[in-house]
Amino acid sequence: MTGAFLAGLVAGYGVAVPVGAIAILILGLSARTSFRVGAAAALGVAAADGLYAAVAALGGAAVAGLIAPVAGPLRLAAAAVLLALAGHGAWRALRPRAATGTTGARRGLDTPPRAFAGVLALTLLNPATVVYFAALVLGRGDAADPDPRAAALFVLGAFVASASWQLLIAGGGTLVGRVLAGPRGRLVTALLSSAIIAALAVAMLLPD
Template sequence: MTAPVVAGALAGYGIAVPVGAIGAVLVGLAARTSPRVAAAAALGVASADGVYAALAVTGGAALTPVLAPVAGPLRWASVVVLVALAAHTAVSAWRRYRAGDTPRAEAPPPSAARAYASFLGLTLLNPATVVYFTALVVGGTATGSGALFALAAFAASASWQLLLAGGGVLLGRVLAGRRGRLTTALVSSAVIVALAVRLVLPE
């Protein structure tokens, strides 16, 4: 019982800890919204990792050749979504700053359910995640119970994503002023665009 739990936890941290574009989006969202919304978004990312871990242990070897032809289009779709999100974040922050952050200018934050669904969908656009978990399964790393492996991967990913969300919330409290929030949004948008571009650049 211990082996699949340890393997799943290591796999979950392995895919979650390198902070990519999704992590940057998460931190930026957490800095601008509430801890509840940030936690829901973090669990959306972790749920996608858990889904892909489960797919890997139940048929990842068969899914890999199916996903290979659409990996490129999915990657480009992810880039488009991320760049659009970055642009929306930057433009909205600039408009709020110019308007003086009056109540009318402040856009309502997303609900926890919407944040969860958005981050789940965005993370599911990344076929590299299922390829990563499949490689571990085919390589024999995910031994024992597949359910325990997937649950452990989800738990590990969730703990890291929640840590990122908590850091974003603290950052938002530190930079609570008009300029602080504008700076946070613009830096977050720039990082997201840079990481999105890296998705389609040759290694």
């Protein structure tokens, strides 16, 4: 059973470590707001990865086959959402300070519940994750007759790996935010984050 947990751990790090738009989004959120917001976003990613790992562990090849036809539209939707977030982040950074206020309600992903729900939904728009996990499950030979305990340990390992890595990114964003604590530093951080997210979103639209 330990082997299933370790397999999930390795699989989770395999899907989490490559830096993409979501990682940059978490980094920027932590730098602009607080570690609590970044951590909530990080756990949203981990929850999505854990869910996809569970679906793959229980469904295997059948799930991968169902996901394949809608992979293209989901990728377009994810790119559109990322571009919207990048534009919104840049607009908020550039608008006059007097218009932002300090007492108004925060919007977007700037609260822990919104960060968790928003990033969870955005991560679920990436069907490649479930295909990735399904391929690993099939490679281990567990898909034909999945053991519920082994599947649960595989999912737990994937969740722990994803959560630990994404929380590390959130912590790094918090450190960046403290170093660049002034208005100019936060402006640069927000604009750079938005630019990178937009570039990665455009890259998602390019043919493989």
